[in-house]
Amino acid sequence: MPNLPVDPTVLMLAIAAIVALLLYLHEANLRKKLESAGDTFLEDLREKGWDTLHQSIKKSQDILGEAELEGVKVVAGTTLETAKFEQDIEKKLAEALNLSKQNIATAQASFLQFMQDLQKRSEEFEEAQKTTGQSRINQLFDSVEGKLSDFLIQTAQKTTSAIELELKASRQLIDTYKAEQLKLIDENIVAMMEQTLSIVLAKKLSLKDQLDLVYEALEKAKVEKFIV
Amino acid sequence: MNNILATILKDTYSLSQLKHRLRILKSNLLKTFFGGITSTSEESKPTSEVTHPEDSNWLKSLPQSFYQQFNKDNVYQIFSDLEKMTTNLPILTMYLAFEPDEATLNQLGTFVRQTFNFPLLLLDIKINPNLIAGTALVWKGIYKDYSLHAKIEEKRNEISQGFKRFLR
Numbered sequence: 001m002p003n004l005p006v007d008p009t010v011l012m013l014a015i016a017a018i019v020a021l022l023l024y025l026h027e028a029n030l031r032k033k034l035e036s037a038g039d040t041f042l043e044d045l046r047e048k049g050w051d052t053l054h055q056s057i058k059k060s061q062d063i064l065g066e067a068e069l070e071g072v073k074v075v076a077g078t079t080l081e082t083a084k085f086e087q088d089i090e091k092k093l094a095e096a097l098n099l100s101k102q103n104i105a106t107a108q109a110s111f112l113q114f115m116q117d118l119q120k121r122s123e124e125f126e127e128a129q130k131t132t133g134q135s136r137i138n139q140l141f142d143s144v145e146g147k148l149s150d151f152l153i154q155t156a157q158k159t160t161s162a163i164e165l166e167l168k169a170s171r172q173l174i175d176t177y178k179a180e181q182l183k184l185i186d187e188n189i190v191a192m193m194e195q196t197l198s199i200v201l202a203k204k205l206s207l208k209d210q211l212d213l214v215y216e217a218l219e220k221a222k223v224e225k226f227i228v
Numbered sequence: 229m230n231n232i233l234a235t236i237l238k239d240t241y242s243l244s245q246l247k248h249r250l251r252i253l254k255s256n257l258l259k260t261f262f263g264g265i266t267s268t269s270e271e272s273k274p275t276s277e278v279t280h281p282e283d284s285n286w287l288k289s290l291p292q293s294f295y296q297q298f299n300k301d302n303v304y305q306i307f308s309d310l311e312k313m314t315t316n317l318p319i320l321t322m323y324l325a326f327e328p329d330e331a332t333l334n335q336l337g338t339f340v341r342q343t344f345n346f347p348l349l350l351l352d353i354k355i356n357p358n359l360i361a362g363t364a365l366v367w368k369g370i371y372k373d374y375s376l377h378a379k380i381e382e383k384r385n386e387i388s389q390g391f392k393r394f395l396r
């Protein structure tokens with residue numbers, strides 16, 4: 001066997017590698033043990049779970065059975081009660097319907113009677129109203145006719161009176177105007193005649209005529225002894 | 229003096245005519261006596277101031293004896309006396325509706341003097357057309373209307389009544 005050089009570094013590395021390997025192996029072994037223990041525990045748990053599940057299912061089925069049974073019982077009872085109730089209801093309803101029909105018929109009859117009475121009263125009232133209205137209308141017409149007649153008479157009297165007053169005033173106005181005009185004519189007509197004569201005679205009278213009138217005037221003055 | 233006035237008034241009838249004739253006569257005589265006209269035959273000739281033919285005719289119509297009463301010494305005195313006398317002459321104011329001419333005035337004057345017997349009466353002619361016709365007289369301050377206007381006024385009521393009857 002050859003001698004191999006011993007290097008401490010290599011030696012240390014080899015030792016470290018061996019230790020590491022040992023540790024790895026130990027860890028691998030330990031892990032394998034842990035895995036097996038876990039599997040066992042899991043298996044136990046699975047079994048227990050399955051048992052629990054079976055029991056639960058079983059209990060559930062029991063409960064369901066009981067419930068179904070109870071449900072059937074209840075349904076049967078309910079159906080029976082329902083039928084009975086329906087019958088009661090039908091009976092009561094029929095009775096109520098009959099009663100209602102009777103009441104309705106009675107009410108209808110009463111209503112018809114009431115309507116007939118009402119119609120009768122309405123007709124009577126209408127007739128009375130018509131009679132009263134006619135009477136009132138007649139009275140109103142009579143009153144209006146009387147008032148209108150009075151009003152027309154008064155109006156005619158007032159109108160006649162006003163017209164007479166107007167006529168009187170107009171006549172007075174005309175008379176006054178006529179009198180004033182005539183007075184004016186009276187006052188001026190002689191003056192107008194004088195003016196007309198003055199204009200006309202101044203042109204128409206000849207000198208001889210003028211002298212004759214002067215002589216006539218002088219003769220008159222002599223007769224009156226105006227000049228002595 | 230009265231003869232002179234009587235001669236003048238013989239054919240002079242109105243106051244204005246008298247005044248006018250006295251003026252032309254005096255003017256004529258003064259011209260004759262103091263204007264160089266010596267001939268007595270020329271005394272009757274009208275002077276140049278007398279232009280109206282009627283005035284000239286009147287001067288010529290006066291008789292010679294009339295002119296012989298005047299001379300240089302008395303002419304002023306005579307005319308002075310004549311003017312005084314004219315103020316005492318009877319004057320009849322006569323209102324006429326027309327203006328009389330000379331001839332008409334002479335007719336009127338003659339008629340008045342004969343009617344009222346006043347030979348020396350003078351007329352004072354005034355014109356009033358409102359009289360229409362006839363005359364109105366004033367004698368010694370009294371007015372008397374004898375015109376047609378007065379007659380109308382006198383019968384105003386009757387005329388007015390007549391018109392009223394006609395109008396109504």
